[in-house]
Amino acid sequence: MGHQTETGRPWDEELVPDERGRTGNPEQGCPVEVALAAIAGRWTTLVLRELMHGPASYGELRERLPRISPKVLAERLRALEDRELVVRERVRGFPVRTSYGLTPRGEALRPLLVELYRTGSALS
Template sequence: MRHTTSEQSGEIGHQTEIHGWDPELVPGSAGRTRRPEPGCPVEAALAAVAGRWTTLVLRELMGGPRGFTELRTRLPELSAKVLSERLRTLQESSLVTVERRRGFPVRTRYELTEAGRALRPLLVELYATGERLLRLREAELPARPARFT
């Protein structure tokens, strides 16, 4: 059996694929997938900001290098354990570098790498999109009748 549609289209993908990709949503072949793949640019971006508190830690580091205590002060409701976990994950993802300064106590500074700084437009757009979604959801809520007491 031949799959003439995919053979004639010249597009990269599985032979049985006959999907018309939206060029704005999928401008390159890496995103032409039927399931989440680590090599998909959208999945890579989402993985970089995944996890509760991650976007806030990134936001704080966008202002420049910060020490652990400074991050704790700027995010007082974030536990030291979770902050350590998020910073470790960001370091393992090559988004943050860590500098340990000698002395007592040892001082630790965290700084975004070039890849970490590249997340700034994504965070800005996520904020703007979130604001829009909240407004739209609010506008679509049915009017609630007044309660009489």
């Protein structure tokens, strides 16, 4: 039996396996809130999806996602970098190019994206 809530009902140990999620408010440290923040923002999941195939330049991402505006793509890449989900690397040569790739933290989002797709398919 799981720990009890304030109402006396036990916690579902699969949904809430530890204290970080046992709150009545959306807390920043809650693992669910952390995961949702990681993929927040329109286009973010599509940018992540494209980077799941391997590193890509800004131009390659624009080609793969032709409807995303340059401004939004730059903002999403910056936000993903800030969250330490994406790393930006300068590629030697002329002209100098920039490549974006997933960090191990970014790669860890793969099962979440797969499950979101499955769930969305089941709900539609």
